[in-house]
Amino acid sequence: MTDAELIRRCDTVFPGHRARTPAEMYACMAAWCDRHRVEHDIYGSGDLVEAFEEKIAALLGFPAAVFCISGTMAQATALRLACEERGKAPAALHPTSHIFVHERSNYQLLDHFDALQAGERTRPWTVADLEAIPDRLGAVGLEIPMREIGGQLSPWHELDAIKAHCKARGVHLHMDGARLWEAQAGYGRSAREIAAGFDSVYVSLYKGIGGLGGAMLLGSRAFVERAAEWFRRQGGNVIHRSPYVVSAAMQFDARLAAMPDYFSRTELLVELLRAHPEIRVNPAKPGANMLHLHLDVGRARALAIRAELAERHGIWLFNRVSHGPLPDTSYFELYVGDNLLAIPEERLRAALAIFASALRIG
Structure with missing residues (x-):
C-alpha cells in the first residue's frame, strides 16, 4: 500500500494542512476567479498579480514586491544583486541555510555569489557570529524561522543587533522568510515589525499558505526591478502567473x-509530549508552529511504526523521516496546520500514547 493510500485511510493526521485533490483545488480556484472576475496576467502585467504584489509589499512595509516562480530563484537573485553592488563581497549564511542544504550549489555553479558559513549548525544566529567574520561582507542571509533546526528563532534582541550590525557596515540584510508568517506568533510581533530593517525579503506562496507554488521578493523599487530582469534572464518569466497567485x-x-x-496547538503538543520522554522535542520552547521530534529508533523502524499505526489505529504521524546524528536514532519535522488543529485533544493524547508505546517496544 502506498503512503497516499495509507493517509487516505487515516482519521488522525498530524502534519500540515489537509491535502486537496487537483480537482478540489482547481474547483476552488475557478469559483474564486468567478467571484472576483479574474483575468489572466500577461507576463505579470494585470490587476490580479499587481494588486497581490502591492498587498504583500504593504503588509511587510516595503516599497515594492515582485512575483517569482520559485524561492530558489528569488533568493539566489537577491543575494547576487546585493553582493554585486558591493564589489562581489561574499554573503554570510547559516550552515543550515536552504541555499547550502537544498539548492544543489546553484550559487557556485551559476556564478551567483560567494558564500561563507557563519555560526553553529545547531543554534540560531547571534550578532557575535557575524562580528567574528573578519571579511567585508556583501550580504547576510538570515532564515526566519530556521527550518533545519526545528523552527528556532534568534532572540529578538539578537535580531535587533544583527540588523544594526549590517546597517552600520553597509551590508545588505536579506531574509529567507519562507515561513515568516509562522514566526509572528513566536516573536509576538507582526511580520512588518520582524521585516523592518531588512533590505530584502523572500516569502513563499505555498508553504504555510497552501498555494500551488511561487514566491514574492520584496525590497526597494529599484532593487525589485533589477531582480525582475534577472528572473527573465534565468527563464522565470512565465506568461501566466495567475494560477499561482x-x-x-x-x-x-x-x-x-x-x-x-x-x-497555540503547537504549544499544547509540546506540553503533552512532556509525558513521553521517548519523544524529544527541538526546540523545547517553540518559535513557530513547527518542531523536530527526535526518536531513539532508526529510520527504518520509525517508518515501520508509522505504517503500523496507520494500518491499525488510523494515525498518520509524519511524512518524511531522517537519520539522526547518532546511530539508531531518527527525527522528523512536524508542521502544525489544519490537520493537527482539527484533532480533538483527547484523541491527540491517545495518539501520542500509542506512538510512545510503539517506540518503547523498539
Whole structure:
C-alpha cells in the first residue's frame, strides 16, 4: 500500500494542512476567479498579480514586491544583486541555510555569489557570529524561522543587533522568510515589525499558505526591478502567473488569521509530549508552529511504526523521516496546520500514547 493510500485511510493526521485533490483545488480556484472576475496576467502585467504584489509589499512595509516562480530563484537573485553592488563581497549564511542544504550549489555553479558559513549548525544566529567574520561582507542571509533546526528563532534582541550590525557596515540584510508568517506568533510581533530593517525579503506562496507554488521578493523599487530582469534572464518569466497567485490569494487571509491557533496547538503538543520522554522535542520552547521530534529508533523502524499505526489505529504521524546524528536514532519535522488543529485533544493524547508505546517496544 502506498503512503497516499495509507493517509487516505487515516482519521488522525498530524502534519500540515489537509491535502486537496487537483480537482478540489482547481474547483476552488475557478469559483474564486468567478467571484472576483479574474483575468489572466500577461507576463505579470494585470490587476490580479499587481494588486497581490502591492498587498504583500504593504503588509511587510516595503516599497515594492515582485512575483517569482520559485524561492530558489528569488533568493539566489537577491543575494547576487546585493553582493554585486558591493564589489562581489561574499554573503554570510547559516550552515543550515536552504541555499547550502537544498539548492544543489546553484550559487557556485551559476556564478551567483560567494558564500561563507557563519555560526553553529545547531543554534540560531547571534550578532557575535557575524562580528567574528573578519571579511567585508556583501550580504547576510538570515532564515526566519530556521527550518533545519526545528523552527528556532534568534532572540529578538539578537535580531535587533544583527540588523544594526549590517546597517552600520553597509551590508545588505536579506531574509529567507519562507515561513515568516509562522514566526509572528513566536516573536509576538507582526511580520512588518520582524521585516523592518531588512533590505530584502523572500516569502513563499505555498508553504504555510497552501498555494500551488511561487514566491514574492520584496525590497526597494529599484532593487525589485533589477531582480525582475534577472528572473527573465534565468527563464522565470512565465506568461501566466495567475494560477499561482489565485491559489495563494484565495486563502491568504484565512491562513494568516489561523497562524495564532496553529501556534497555540503547537504549544499544547509540546506540553503533552512532556509525558513521553521517548519523544524529544527541538526546540523545547517553540518559535513557530513547527518542531523536530527526535526518536531513539532508526529510520527504518520509525517508518515501520508509522505504517503500523496507520494500518491499525488510523494515525498518520509524519511524512518524511531522517537519520539522526547518532546511530539508531531518527527525527522528523512536524508542521502544525489544519490537520493537527482539527484533532480533538483527547484523541491527540491517545495518539501520542500509542506512538510512545510503539517506540518503547523498539
